[in-house]
Amino acid sequence: MTQDSRTNSIVINGLNDSAFKVRLNRNLEIIQSVLANPTTVIGLVIVILMLMMALLAPVITEPNMPDPYQMPRDWQAARSAPLTPGHVLGTTNRGGDVYYGVVWGARTSLKLSLIVVCLTVVLGVTIGSIAGIVGGKVDEVLMRIVDVFLSIPELIFALAIAAILGPSFTNIILALVVVFWVKYARIMRAQVIRIKQRDYVDAARIMGDSKIQIYLKDILPNSFSPVMVQATLDMGNIVLVGATLSFIGLSEAGIAEWGVLVSEGQAGISAGRWWASTFPGLMVFLWALAFNLVGDGLRDVLDPRTETKR
Amino acid sequence: MSSADKTILSVKNVKKHFPIKEGVFQKVVGQVHAVDGVNFDIKEGETVGLVGESGCGKTTIGRCVAGLEALTEGNIYFDLPSDKIALLEDSEKQDDKKVSAEQIEEIGNSYDIGKIEGDLFNHYRRNCQMVFQDSFASLSPRQLVSDIVSRPLRVHNVCPENEVIPRTINLLEQVGLGAQHLYRFPHQFSGGQRQRISIARALALDPKLIVLDEPTSALDVSVQAQILNLLHDLQKKRGLAYLFITHNLSVIRHMADKIVVMYLGKVVEAGNTEDIFANPQHPYTKALLAASPDLQSEVTSGMAALDGAIPDPARPPQGCSFRTRCPVAQPECGWEVDDVVRRLEHKDSIFNFLKEVDQSDAFNAKFTFETEAAANQLMAAMKSDDIPDAMKKMVSKLNCDAEHVTVSFKPAKTVPLIACGNGSSARCVLVNK
Ligand SMILES: Nc1ncnc2c1ncn2[C@@H]1O[C@H](COP(=O)(O)OP(=O)(O)O)[C@@H](O)[C@H]1O
Numbered sequence: 001m002t003q004d005s006r007t008n009s010i011v012i013n014g015l016n017d018s019a020f021k022v023r024l025n026r027n028l029e030i031i032q033s034v035l036a037n038p039t040t041v042i043g044l045v046i047v048i049l050m051l052m053m054a055l056l057a058p059v060i061t062e063p064n065m066p067d068p069y070q071m072p073r074d075w076q077a078a079r080s081a082p083l084t085p086g087h088v089l090g091t092t093n094r095g096g097d098v099y100y101g102v103v104w105g106a107r108t109s110l111k112l113s114l115i116v117v118c119l120t121v122v123l124g125v126t127i128g129s130i131a132g133i134v135g136g137k138v139d140e141v142l143m144r145i146v147d148v149f150l151s152i153p154e155l156i157f158a159l160a161i162a163a164i165l166g167p168s169f170t171n172i173i174l175a176l177v178v179v180f181w182v183k184y185a186r187i188m189r190a191q192v193i194r195i196k197q198r199d200y201v202d203a204a205r206i207m208g209d210s211k212i213q214i215y216l217k218d219i220l221p222n223s224f225s226p227v228m229v230q231a232t233l234d235m236g237n238i239v240l241v242g243a244t245l246s247f248i249g250l251s252e253a254g255i256a257e258w259g260v261l262v263s264e265g266q267a268g269i270s271a272g273r274w275w276a277s278t279f280p281g282l283m284v285f286l287w288a289l290a291f292n293l294v295g296d297g298l299r300d301v302l303d304p305r306t307e308t309k310r
Numbered sequence: 311m312s313s314a315d316k317t318i319l320s321v322k323n324v325k326k327h328f329p330i331k332e333g334v335f336q337k338v339v340g341q342v343h344a345v346d347g348v349n350f351d352i353k354e355g356e357t358v359g360l361v362g363e364s365g366c367g368k369t370t371i372g373r374c375v376a377g378l379e380a381l382t383e384g385n386i387y388f389d390l391p392s393d394k395i396a397l398l399e400d401s402e403k404q405d406d407k408k409v410s411a412e413q414i415e416e417i418g419n420s421y422d423i424g425k426i427e428g429d430l431f432n433h434y435r436r437n438c439q440m441v442f443q444d445s446f447a448s449l450s451p452r453q454l455v456s457d458i459v460s461r462p463l464r465v466h467n468v469c470p471e472n473e474v475i476p477r478t479i480n481l482l483e484q485v486g487l488g489a490q491h492l493y494r495f496p497h498q499f500s501g502g503q504r505q506r507i508s509i510a511r512a513l514a515l516d517p518k519l520i521v522l523d524e525p526t527s528a529l530d531v532s533v534q535a536q537i538l539n540l541l542h543d544l545q546k547k548r549g550l551a552y553l554f555i556t557h558n559l560s561v562i563r564h565m566a567d568k569i570v571v572m573y574l575g576k577v578v579e580a581g582n583t584e585d586i587f588a589n590p591q592h593p594y595t596k597a598l599l600a601a602s603p604d605l606q607s608e609v610t611s612g613m614a615a616l617d618g619a620i621p622d623p624a625r626p627p628q629g630c631s632f633r634t635r636c637p638v639a640q641p642e643c644g645w646e647v648d649d650v651v652r653r654l655e656h657k658d659s660i661f662n663f664l665k666e667v668d669q670s671d672a673f674n675a676k677f678t679f680e681t682e683a684a685a686n687q688l689m690a691a692m693k694s695d696d697i698p699d700a701m702k703k704m705v706s707k708l709n710c711d712a713e714h715v716t717v718s719f720k721p722a723k724t725v726p727l728i729a730c731g732n733g734s735s736a737r738c739v740l741v742n743k
Pocket residue numbers: 328329342343344362363364365366367368369370371623
């Protein structure tokens with residue numbers, strides 16, 4: 001090996017280092033401009049607290065064995081008010097510890113929203129990409145289907161499907177996936193159609209890169225921002241719709257889920273036992289609000305041209 | 311000089327029409343004749359300039375040459391050996407039946423960029439690259455310069471992985487950038503620097519031909535000159551051929567060896583740069599020269615600058631397509647019914663009362679009006695000064711029957727490109743008259 005090539009490789013290592021730094025810097029810049037907006041910061045703080053609560057649930061409460069996602073029942077202490085020793089947020093009329101429900105409800109919500117967002121993003125991005133790239137009849141058929149789905153209000157649609165499938169947590173996940181993939185398909189299709197006309201895609205075609213590489217290197221990364229924004233918003237929306245379905249009774253009774261808890265505490269409200277419904281209800285509200293604030297903040301930075309929703 | 315005379319690209323009767331779609335069912339209601347039968351050759355190491363107003367189809371030709379568009383008609387051959395060129399020329403003479411259809415097909419399968427496949431097509435890809443007008447849109451905003459410029463090397467496995475970055479640095483140095491620019495995003499550069507990055511990417515595969523689509527039109531004048539000089543130097547060093555697309559005549563005079571002037575998808579004049587600037591033949595070329603203040607010569611100084619709108623490329627005029635704006639239009643330029651509309655459409659007193667046009671072909675039509683008065687007005691207008699004398703001479707029938715007006719023109723042939731000595735040719739009935 002000559003002196004020259006060795007110097008080269010040293011140079012390359014040094015430069016690769018700076019490639020990493022440049023990418024990091026750019027990401028930091030984006031994060032910085034996201035954090036410049038105070039409402040986004042408020043949303044982000046709540047999101048982080050929620051996520052910590054969800055992840056640390058087994059640490060900050062004693063998990064109910066064998067299935068920690070089931071509410072522990074303490075029949076002797078049923079209907080206790082908040083600040084009762086052992087039950088900081090009180091209990092439901094069936095002895096469920098509201099604090100446990102709030103904490104493990106965060107974990108349930110995280111599980112629900114992550115599963116649904118991952119599945120819907122993969123499904124929607126795939127179908128939207130196919131429609132946008134293939135075009136023609138395929139595009140027309142797929143987009144007619146999307147239009148039909150979009151014409152039905154989210155909540156009513158999810159409710160109908162969950163009701164048909166029967167009450168269970170898995171069926172709520174299924175119902176939400178069926179309802180929530182369409183927006184990604186539409187967003188992705190529009191993005192792909194926009195991006196595939198860009199000169200850099202033509203340049204890649206001229207240099208002879210394959211269609212798959214062009215999709216992966218040029219079209220997908222440059223189309224993805226609005227999908228990410230929508231996914232953040234949906235992290236909140238999914239929990240909201242999921243809790244509503246649970247509240248109506250389409251989930252499993254007795255699980256630590258905010259909607260289920262609200263419905264369990266509902267009977268006590270007229271008797272003045274406000275806590276069993278209020279705390280989990282507040283959690284749903286905060287969760288949805290926080291993700292929507294962060295999503296809007298992301299949109300302002302990543303996708304400044306689209307106006308705010310409605 | 312003999313090697314420099316080798317033709318590397320032959321554009322033969324290329325047409326590219328875009329369908330116009332309308333309505334929910336995307337029904338095709340017409341065709342934009344973006345490129346309508348264009349011929350030219352590019353020789354090794356030379357610059358062919360493609361000029362014309364915006365919308366005349368320059369970019370579309372560039373994209374066809376770069377292999378981005380499927381042609382509606384015609385062929386683009388790359389690197390044809392001279393005996394094959396002769397063969398194709400023979401076959402174009404209709405009376406000559408010596409060339410068989412199989413021979414033509416065989417040439418197509420090995421040299422026509424729309425037909426070649428596999429290694430042959432890869433060979434073409436490596437030899438023809440393109441630089442776009444918009445330096446921002448031609449570089450992916452999420453890739454670093456190192457990824458952008460090295461990508462062609464990786465796609466074609468030009469060199470082992472450990473040589474990719476040194477070669478990328480070398481490419482950047484050739485366009486006046488350097489290793490310090492490797493790890494930056496396109497948006498961190500000025501427009502001129504971004505165009506240099508595009509040029510470096512185009513050079514990566516060591517091509518023989520680069521299509522330059524208005525490479526400097528978006529840049530400041532001082533930066534423009536630097537990029538043009540860079541392109542000039544690169545051409546000298548590497549023996550590159552350029553298809554240089556621009557609407558700027560001073561740029562083309564500086565850069566091109568040969569010029570192809572386009573109007574509405576057709577070549578209206580082609581020839582050596584000096585000949586065309588010294589002695590333009592086509593009224594359109596003359597008008598273009600007159601419209602560039604720094605280029606006025608005695609030939610064109612008396613000529614009015616172009617006015618009027620470019621006709622709709624979905625309905626290009628019959629005969630000579632420049633006729634509608636031509637200051638020296640002749641009777642034999644091919645007048646048609648659409649010209650009546652073009653000339654008189656601003657006359658509300660006539661066209662507000664138009665009920666129906668029954669047009670059997672481009673040269674015959676029956677206008678039906680709501681009132682007799684409007685019909686009479688059209689008759690009067692057809693005889694007034696709104697209609698040029700050359701057009702009046704071609705009206706074969708002009709009848710008024712109550713609210714109906716029948717107009718017929720003598721049909722005219724399309725105007726061919728006519729050789730006008732010294733190797734140039736022009737598409738005008740006045741040439742050689
Ligand atoms: N993809 C396309 N679809 C439909 N029409 C097109 C398309 N590309 C170009 N055209 C039309 O073709 C004509 C020529 O366009 P272009 O080649 O861009 O001209 P120039 O580069 O000379 O300005 C224009 O009328 C334009 O509207």
